[in-house]
Amino acid sequence: MNKRTLDQIEPDNSVKVLKVTGRKSSRKRILDMGLTPGTRVDVIRRAPLGDPVEFRLKGYNLSLRKREAETILVEFVGST
Amino acid sequence: MTEKITVALAGNPNVGKTSIFNAITGSKQHVGNWPGVTVERKMGKRVHNDVEMEIVDLPGTYSLTAYSLDEIIARDFIIEEKPHIVIQVIDATNLERNLYLTTQLMELGAKLVIALNMTDLALAKGDSIDISKMQEYLEVPVISTVGSRGGGIEGLLDAVTDELRKTRPTENIFTYDAGIEKRSGEIETILNSDPYFAHYPARWFSMKLLEGDESIIKKAVESDRYPEIREVLDKTDAYSLESRIADQRYRTIQTMLRQVCNINTNRLSGSDMVDRVVTNKYLGIPIFLSFMWAAFELTFSFATPFMNMIDVFFGWLAEAAANAISIPWLASLVGEGIIAGVGSVVIFLPNILLLFFMISLMEDSGYMARAAFIMDKVMSRTGLHGKSFIPLVMGFGCNVPAIMATRTIEDSRDRLVTILVAPFISCGARLPVYVLLAGTFFGRDAGLVIFGLYALGILVALLSARLMRSTVIRGEDTPFIMELPSYKLPTLKGSAIHMWERGKIYLKKAGSIILVGVVGVWLLASIPAPGSGGTFASGEIYGTTNSVIGFTGQLIEPLVAPLGFDWRIAVALVFGVVAKEIVVGSMGVLYGAGEDEESLSNILAAGAMTPLAGLGLMVFTLLYVPCFACIGVIKRETGSWKWTLFQLLYGTTLAWMLAFLVFQVGSRTGLLA
Numbered sequence A: 001m002n003k004r005t006l007d008q009i010e011p012d013n014s015v016k017v018l019k020v021t022g023r024k025s026s027r028k029r030i031l032d033m034g035l036t037p038g039t040r041v042d043v044i045r046r047a048p049l050g051d052p053v054e055f056r057l058k059g060y061n062l063s064l065r066k067r068e069a070e071t072i073l074v075e076f077v078g079s080t
Numbered sequence B: 001m002t003e004k005i006t007v008a009l010a011g012n013p014n015v016g017k018t019s020i021f022n023a024i025t026g027s028k029q030h031v032g033n034w035p036g037v038t039v040e041r042k043m044g045k046r047v048h049n050d051v052e053m054e055i056v057d058l059p060g061t062y063s064l065t066a067y068s069l070d071e072i073i074a075r076d077f078i079i080e081e082k083p084h085i086v087i088q089v090i091d092a093t094n095l096e097r098n099l100y101l102t103t104q105l106m107e108l109g110a111k112l113v114i115a116l117n118m119t120d121l122a123l124a125k126g127d128s129i130d131i132s133k134m135q136e137y138l139e140v141p142v143i144s145t146v147g148s149r150g151g152g153i154e155g156l157l158d159a160v161t162d163e164l165r166k167t168r169p170t171e172n173i174f175t176y177d178a179g180i181e182k183r184s185g186e187i188e189t190i191l192n193s194d195p196y197f198a199h200y201p202a203r204w205f206s207m208k209l210l211e212g213d214e215s216i217i218k219k220a221v222e223s224d225r226y227p228e229i230r231e232v233l234d235k236t237d238a239y240s241l242e243s244r245i246a247d248q249r250y251r252t253i254q255t256m257l258r259q260v261c262n263i264n265t266n267r268l269s270g271s272d273m274v275d276r277v278v279t280n281k282y283l284g285i286p287i288f289l290s291f292m293w294a295a296f297e298l299t300f301s302f303a304t305p306f307m308n309m310i311d312v313f314f315g316w317l318a319e320a321a322a323n324a325i326s327i328p329w330l331a332s333l334v335g336e337g338i339i340a341g342v343g344s345v346v347i348f349l350p351n352i353l354l355l356f357f358m359i360s361l362m363e364d365s366g367y368m369a370r371a372a373f374i375m376d377k378v379m380s381r382t383g384l385h386g387k388s389f390i391p392l393v394m395g396f397g398c399n400v401p402a403i404m405a406t407r408t409i410e411d412s413r414d415r416l417v418t419i420l421v422a423p424f425i426s427c428g429a430r431l432p433v434y435v436l437l438a439g440t441f442f443g444r445d446a447g448l449v450i451f452g453l454y455a456l457g458i459l460v461a462l463l464s465a466r467l468m469r470s471t472v473i474r475g476e477d478t479p480f481i482m483e484l485p486s487y488k489l490p491t492l493k494g495s496a497i498h499m500w501e502r503g504k505i506y507l508k509k510a511g512s513i514i515l516v517g518v519v520g521v522w523l524l525a526s527i528p529a530p531g532s533g534g535t536f537a538s539g540e541i542y543g544t545t546n547s548v549i550g551f552t553g554q555l556i557e558p559l560v561a562p563l564g565f566d567w568r569i570a571v572a573l574v575f576g577v578v579a580k581e582i583v584v585g586s587m588g589v590l591y592g593a594g595e596d597e598e599s600l601s602n603i604l605a606a607g608a609m610t611p612l613a614g615l616g617l618m619v620f621t622l623l624y625v626p627c628f629a630c631i632g633v634i635k636r637e638t639g640s641w642k643w644t645l646f647q648l649l650y651g652t653t654l655a656w657m658l659a660f661l662v663f664q665v666g667s668r669t670g671l672l673a
């Protein structure tokens, strides 16, 4: 029951990436940006209007729209 | 004999490539704290240790698989032009992701020198990096630099010249699992036996094929050996391979990093604290709007005393010229033409300086990317892309670099829409028109009126995008993936330099294209119209309907008469297409500013124009045909005259309709009459 997609995770929680699905072009870009399986991702905050969402991984901050976050399968690690 | 070599500066976006380029070559290329500042390659020269280096600054890229035009430019330069040395600039505070590109540059077999930049920030953060160990591990020179202050540059150049003499070890330090290595080996054998592929290193090419890089596959399809390559590729599971390759690259990097550095992961940095406020759920949008409002308010109110000083100076100059020159036509040229025309443009220098000062604060601090983050939802509602935001904001300075900046947008339709609506963002060149007219007619409310015009420009841009997106340029939503850089305190020196550079450009423009423009207007205002019987530059015909300009101006006057404009404005608008400041310059010439040392503003206020026409003129100037430079860049970046023409017609029609509305509604209701 720990498997979810990244868009479902509330801010202030951490997850581990399991798999990136989705369209070819966005998938490769997401992988290139370092969201490879096993990577720990902290969910920082949603933008004031709800979308996009800011994440922290590999020591830097990244913004993804919910639509892209939906394509990333994650495992819950804990709250930060 | 000095040796001549090419040195490319490559790396992830926003790592300080341009800062290092500027430090090496002494140039002043645009630097800013957001990813995607540089969108074309820039060249500079430097001689070091008897080696003449052509230094090439490239746009940033996260990987050698390119998605957007700026990344394609960077990738193609590195793989096609094969610079002798590639300096990869690495952000020391973000090693893991930066080294991902390193793995690919190494596979490419480029002669690599690493500039470990932003070491000041890494140090402040409490990270320690063992540079000699890193060097040993990567087998390439690693030099610590601080690009923004020019630190470590000499050492970096020494490393470049040293590296020239060395031959690079050919074996690969980055290896993958046995399955990938096996397929890569098979492909490499095919590639090595076909001269068609000789231009590219086999290892890199085969890895790109396995990764499924579309542009590389396209290249391979052209070869006779492609069926054999396809056969190998078909034996693999392309979908999982993509992820496996990225994963293994990152794993190799992690293994290395564990040995060479100690990263402080104490999470709450200064940037995070700032972000808690400025991207806060409730405060984020109000802060964004107040920042924008304050910026425009300041550009107007702060500048007034300086404008008065310039005004006094030109008044004095006009008087001195009138006393010194006895030939009437020459006195008219100098007084009514050059001094009135150029003077009425130069007076806005303080506004321009302040505008660019505010923009540079936004650019250097890192707030730009946050603003894009906050506003993305709004952008996506209008059918624009999140990445369209930054180009549009740059447009407040000048629309030309703004249109260039759309190169960072991956999808070509997203990009096209952004280019077409970018000219509606009110640029610095239009500011003089507003400051003049709003200042003349709206007194204390001038700041508000100007803000309203900016807001109108934004509104028109967004609504037009929505309209185009649902009619002529349809297409689905494309991904928006953006790095949010950490904040950096803008330095006063940096902002001052930026401001001064823009001020210089403005003055140069006033001394060249605007000067030519206003002298042209003066000339046409001085030549008697056929059949009028007047003499050149004489008082009776100058600037009246008996001059060539007045005569032809009257012919086009009916076109703009419903907007409340007279022929002088019609003429000013036509000349304004050359550069928008000329609208003001021509008005200065035609309304006879400089004569009697009276300022253009006073002449207009005294009844030469109604406030309503003034407001309409501001709206019209905002939206009609952009300037020549802008038209040129729209054509170049869209690659199509059809779209360029579309932009001009669309904008001008809109300008006419809105100015018409202002004038007609205003005069009927008696507002501002």
Ligand SMILES: Nc1nc2c(ncn2[C@@H]2O[C@H](COP(=O)(O)OP(=O)(O)OP(=O)(O)O)[C@@H](O)[C@H]2O)c(=O)[nH]1
Residues within 6 Å of the ligand: B012, B013, B014, B015, B016, B017, B018, B019, B020, B030, B031, B032, B033, B034, B035, B036, B037, B038, B039, B058, B059, B060, B061, B117, B118, B119, B120, B121, B145, B146, B147, B148, B149, B364, B488
């Ligand atoms: N503290 C610090 N800041 C730096 C250093 N080098 C560059 N910067 C700042 O980092 C930001 C990015 O610098 P740029 O030179 O524009 O980076 P770039 O790699 O050319 O960026 P793109 O053209 O967008 O790819 C700017 O705000 C610089 O002032 C450094 O060594 N230390």
Ligand SMILES: [Mg+2]
Residues within 6 Å of the ligand: B017, B018, B019, B030, B031, B037, B038, B058, B059
């Ligand atoms: Mg740059």
